[in-house]
Amino acid sequence: MSDAPLAHDDGFTRCPWGLSPPEYRRYHDEEWGRPVGDDRRIYEKLCLEGFQSGLSWLTVLRKRDGFRRAFAGFEPEAVAAYGDSDVERLLSDSSIIRHRAKIQATIGNARATLRLREEGLSLAALVWSHEPQARPSSPDLGSLPSTTTESKALSAELRHRGFSFVGPTTVYSAMQSLGVVNDHLAECHFRAVVESERVHFTRPV
Numbered sequence: 001m002s003d004a005p006l007a008h009d010d011g012f013t014r015c016p017w018g019l020s021p022p023e024y025r026r027y028h029d030e031e032w033g034r035p036v037g038d039d040r041r042i043y044e045k046l047c048l049e050g051f052q053s054g055l056s057w058l059t060v061l062r063k064r065d066g067f068r069r070a071f072a073g074f075e076p077e078a079v080a081a082y083g084d085s086d087v088e089r090l091l092s093d094s095s096i097i098r099h100r101a102k103i104q105a106t107i108g109n110a111r112a113t114l115r116l117r118e119e120g121l122s123l124a125a126l127v128w129s130h131e132p133q134a135r136p137s138s139p140d141l142g143s144l145p146s147t148t149t150e151s152k153a154l155s156a157e158l159r160h161r162g163f164s165f166v167g168p169t170t171v172y173s174a175m176q177s178l179g180v181v182n183d184h185l186a187e188c189h190f191r192a193v194v195e196s197e198r199v200h201f202t203r204p205v
Contacts, residue, residue, distance in 0.1 A: 003141035012189040023061045033194040035179030035201040039123045043113050044074035047106045049174045050165030051097045066095025079110035105164040112162035124204040130154040137186035147172050
C-alpha cells in the first residue's frame with residue numbers, strides 16, 4: 001500500500017490507511033483528528049489505545065461496542081468501582097480483548113481520572129496542556145512521528161498520576177485521534193476539515 005494520500009471512488013483523497021475496510025474509512029472520516037474535550041471520551045481513548053498495544057487498531061474498532069458494554073460506557077465513576085470479581089468476569093468476555101493487565105489498567109485509569117478531579121483538575125485539560133505548536137503537514141505516512149517531545153512529557157505526567165499503559169507511542173496515537181495534533185496528510189481532504197474544527201475548538205482548562 002502506498003504511504004501517500006490516495007483518491008477513492010467517491011472523489012475524496014484520504015490518508016492511505018483510511019481507504020478500507022469500512023471501519024477504517026468511517027473512523028478516518030468521522031473521528032480521527034476531530035478535537036475532543038470530554039473527560040469520558042479521552043479516558044476511553046487512552047484505554048483503547050492501551051488495549052491496541054501489540055495488536056491491530058482494526059481489532060479494537062470491531063470490538064469497541066463490546067468494550068463499551070463491558071466498561072459501563074467508560075464512565076470513570078462506574079469503572080473505578082470494579083473489583084477483582086469484575087476482572088475475572090471480563091477475562092471471560094469474548095467481546096473484548098481479554099488481557100488481565102490491560103483490564104486492570106482500565107480500572108486503575110478510571111480511579112486516576114477521579115483523583116485528578118478531586119485535585120481540581122481534568123483529564124481533558126491535562127492532555128490538551130501538551131498540545132504542540134503547529135508543524136507543517138506531512139506528505140506521507142513515513143514522515144509522521146511515532147512519538148514527540150510532547151507525547152513523552154504527557155506520558156510521564158500520566159504515569160506520575162497513576163495511569164498505566166500510557167507509553168509515549170500509545171499517548172501520541174491518542175493525541176492524533178483526539179485532535180490534539182492534526183496528522184491527516186497534506187493532500188488528505190479531511191485535513192482541512194479537522195483543522196477548521198480545531199480552530200473553533202475551545203481548549204479545556
